[in-house]
Amino acid sequence: MKIVVCIKQVPATTAEKRYTDDLRLDRASAEAIINPLDEYAIEQALRLLDAGTVDEVGYLSMGPEQAGEALRRALAMGGESATLVTDPALAGADEWATAAVLAAALDKLAPDVALMGMASDDARGSLVPGAVAARRNLPLLSYGAELALADGQARIRRLSPTGFDWIAAPLPVVASVTDQVGEPRYASLKGIMAAKRKPLDTWSLADVGLSAEDLRSGALTRVTDARPPEAKPPTERIENVSADEAAAKIADWLAARKLV
Amino acid sequence: MSNDIFFLAEFADGAPQRSALELAAGATELAAASGGNVVALAYGPGAGDGAAGLGAHGVARAIVLRDDAAPAITAGPAAVEAVRAASPLAVLAPATPNGRDLAAALVGLADLPAFGPVRAVRVVDGIVETEQATLQGSVVTTSRPVDGAPQPSVVLVLANTFTPTEAGSGTAEVSRAEASDHPFTLATIVESHPADAAVVNLEEATVIVAGGRGIGSAEGFGQLDELAAALGGAVGASRAAADAGWVPYQLQIGQTGKVVKPALYIGLGISGAIQHRVGMQTAEHVIAVNKDPDAPIGEFADLFVVGDLFQIVPKLTAEIRRRKG
């Protein structure tokens, strides 16, 4: 049984972000990390590997050449091998194009479970897992707080409006998990050393059987304007007063805005 | 191709969810600009019985995708058939897990442009235009489909972007979608564990009193319940409070919890980490009480109160009760 975890390299959560003149994110300007939510997917896969439920964990990323660093970092946490799909035609790929490329690469890698984080830090549409499943003609199990595999089935525990459900589908599947699967492990020094020797393949668009035309220059959407958010009025502060006074002042503030 | 505006309408127990009514209002606005009709794609338990009632919210036609308790994604293939047949200008989807799953099915199966989650969407000269806060809210972008992109645009819409209209008297014409069998339909709920007590849907609350690690215990949330009750609001939480087991995860606000947009958010014992902030930063009014004068939430709250929440909250609750009489 094999899991391939799809990971994305993103600008560090707290890094300052800039846009290039053609309104694309300037990825070179910010420190790059593994998308934090993808680390939870890695952790889930490695837990299943530790438990002997799966016997192979691999990684797949689509991105610029530097995204190979993210794959090395993932390999340092565990797993066997990694594949990077990189191609000049992919600059500015949107969710639709990303899903098309990942789906084509996953068709070649043919895992029992293609596993992803529930969202990426820098886009947050959360559409890629479902769009990949759609293209690969496979079931989707999304937003799992836990992933279990048994008897030719994958199951996820997913929040319901008041509690939770277990949702199942026959393997192979595309699945996504949340940050409830457990805190991601740190790479050990030994892991970091071992990762340097693990195989990391680089594929072009042609290697996954797609052409630039198939991807309509990488996007069906375009950004027509990027600007800083509207400035908020400055924060009013209440400090160095008694609790009684603070409570009265908050109530006044609410009343002045007709909130009580 | 048509100028119609479709939207995903989730049902539970035969009633449209708040997201469905918000999107009905949004679709009505867009359709007025595009010159098309408003069409609902209804799914969820009881959607078949309840769909006609959407007419009271400006919906001309409702297509029932599925109306059983199966996972929402199982309605995906039917949604694709309905959208392919009509080729509307846009499909609005709620930016919830279920809404995103169905939107993803549309994008992946029908090769459609995707937007969002957006905080505004409009039709300008027949073109769909969206507004989105990205990169942890550090940038606001306006987007459109590329020239010649296939129709419809699939737009994920944040809760409270549109306000439901008062119910009128119309009835929507109801039809059933053709079933189609993509493996999406193979997902089944094999176990269901609802909670004993009701859990509020935070996205519907207009006032939210949220507690974090500073609350210290499940019992500590009792005083938040009281403040929320005095204000007619609901209780929310940070991930730290949910992880600690003090409140159910359904109450978590943030990147991996709910994205809320209430008129008033009060954060108590919450530091204001970026992952929490992205879930509440569009609240109209933000008050924070924190004993740390340098807590990050103090940088973006409208009113920042430095002090001990255990001293201030009971007094605030009493004061509000007193003023309300």
Ligand SMILES: Cc1cc2nc3c(=O)[nH]c(=O)nc-3n(C[C@H](O)[C@H](O)[C@H](O)COP(=O)(O)OP(=O)(O)OC[C@H]3O[C@@H](n4cnc5c(N)ncnc54)[C@H](O)[C@@H]3O)c2cc1C
């Ligand atoms: C991938 C990822 C996703 C995440 N998603 C989310 C998410 O969706 N939602 C979310 O909330 N977090 C999320 N987090 C976690 C987030 O980074 C923070 O760790 C979390 O929000 C902190 O919660 P907190 O503010 O309650 O706790 P803390 O940061 O510990 O803050 C507690 C605050 O309480 C104050 N305090 C303590 N006692 C008192 C008192 N008596 N009176 C007044 N103030 C007091 C302290 O001064 C402090 O500021 C995510 C993290 C990651 C990595």
